Amino acid sequence: MSKRRGPSLKTATAPELGAYTHICDAIALLFRPYAEVVLHDLTTETVVYLANPFSKRELGEPSLLHEIDFKPSDIIIGPYEKVNWDGRRIKSVSAVLRSDDKAIGILCINVDVSHFHAVMQTLNALVSVPQIAEKPVSLFKEDWHERINEYIQSWTRERGLSISEMNRVQKQQLVTDLAGDGAFGGRNAAAYISRVLGLGRATVYNYLKRKDPV
Amino acid sequence: MSKRRGPSLKTATAPELGAYTHICDAIALLFRPYAEVVLHDLTTETVVYLANPFSKRELGEPSLLHEIDFKPSDIIIGPYEKVNWDGRRIKSVSAVLRSDDKAIGILCINVDVSHFHAVMQTLNALVSVPQIAEKPVSLFKEDWHERINEYIQSWTRERGLSISEMNRVQKQQLVTDLAGDGAFGGRNAAAYISRVLGLGRATVYNYLKRKDPV
DNA sequence: GACGAAAAAGTCCAAATTGGACTTGACGGT
DNA sequence: ACCGTCAAGTCCAATTTGGACTTTTTCGTC
Numbered sequence A, B: 001m002s003k004r005r006g007p008s009l010k011t012a013t014a015p016e017l018g019a020y021t022h023i024c025d026a027i028a029l030l031f032r033p034y035a036e037v038v039l040h041d042l043t044t045e046t047v048v049y050l051a052n053p054f055s056k057r058e059l060g061e062p063s064l065l066h067e068i069d070f071k072p073s074d075i076i077i078g079p080y081e082k083v084n085w086d087g088r089r090i091k092s093v094s095a096v097l098r099s100d101d102k103a104i105g106i107l108c109i110n111v112d113v114s115h116f117h118a119v120m121q122t123l124n125a126l127v128s129v130p131q132i133a134e135k136p137v138s139l140f141k142e143d144w145h146e147r148i149n150e151y152i153q154s155w156t157r158e159r160g161l162s163i164s165e166m167n168r169v170q171k172q173q174l175v176t177d178l179a180g181d182g183a184f185g186g187r188n189a190a191a192y193i194s195r196v197l198g199l200g201r202a203t204v205y206n207y208l209k210r211k212d213p214v
Numbered sequence C: 001g002a003c004g005a006a007a008a009a010g011t012c013c014a015a016a017t018t019g020g021a022c023t024t025g026a027c028g029g030t
Numbered sequence D: 001a002c003c004g005t006c007a008a009g010t011c012c013a014a015t016t017t018g019g020a021c022t023t024t025t026t027c028g029t030c
Helices: A018-031 A114-127 A135-139 A144-159 A168-180 A189-197 A201-211 B018-031 B114-127 B135-139 B144-159 B168-180 B189-196 B201-211
Strands: A009-011 A035-041 A046-051 A076-083 A089-099 A102-112 B009-011 B035-041 B046-051 B076-083 B089-099 B102-112
Touching (some): A018 A035, A018 A046, A018 A102, A114 B114, A144 A168, A168 A189, B018 B035, B018 B046, B018 B102, B144 B168, B168 B201, B189 B201
Antiparallel strands (some): A009 A046, A035 A046, A035 A102, A076 A089, A089 A102, B009 B046, B035 B046, B035 B102, B076 B089, B089 B102
């Protein structure tokens, strides 16, 4: 019945946490391809198992628990929202695993909700009535990925274009406009924008240089 | 209240059909950006008005009514499904406009359902249980766009990749496999595949040549 | 079934883009 | 202040690209 799934998980021998790896697999299989499950060993504070990984986590890496401000008394942490390295939005929960009341591990479930956001956008475009002043809303966005996404969306909507059908000139113009509004401030913003626009990172820098030939 | 919408419609002076142009606009506005409305003049058999155009129709072009096997006795034609020049799927209805019982025009509404197909795919991936043999289903697909889409989907799913994150080698491999299964048979298939893979048309031919250096 | 027009298939190349390796710079922890 | 790490930005040979081009196929008409 249970097939060995080759490329979609990463294994390492684990202590008494071994029993939990199947739970990780089960969850990942159920929600495939949207869920990633990460098993942390608290004694070593490293990642000991990955099912359907899409973050850049690797086996044996430090768990970076402080990022989710984990306290040993916690039972469940979250749900909370993160941004993946490639800008996709992830919704997560973590459960603390105990043996004899001692915390030995953490099982962390990460769900990629980006496709569902796309769904909401499609439906929202159908349902919503065009608003005149929605600027204030966007100012509240904390994460610059979101701000850039919205900027690009409104930029393209205004001209009735979509990223995939834009030619070089139009993309260069968009890059220039983004730069003009300081979109390249966030860390890794250049890399992110280049990925979103379907350009090479080098190309983005070329465009920027071409517009600012100091 | 009513704003002039500049770039999103194309106008030509029309006879007594003029009254219908506002209806076209109204429908297009309501379903924007998913609906395109085309007004045909039956006396000249040409397109006289376009609201929110996304097909490549132009004003003054012949209506090509036989494509939808129009008979003057019809009141409503469809709904039926078409494939847009870029592979997007379109759902259409047409209403025959009459004056004194004489057919004078056709009002044709085209809805771009491709985004909704994407929505269904996202939800389907969440809901459905992996099937082993679904081949028979896909054999029934008549339109080669669909067949290619499915081929690419299962190809990428098998390897846990997505088109946007594939490198050149992987894309070349996919092109080769597509060619091996005769995917380049349909008309315009090469152009379509190149667009879907985010490659230039020339590049696809390069790949094909590189694999078949007769 | 031949003919011509129009579309698609395929070729070609100068110019643009790219991945990847590199150098430089910025930040954070100790 | 120092060091290690990661992002910013530069650079270049290899690859890809748009667009113009030629050849082939398709299709409607006679």
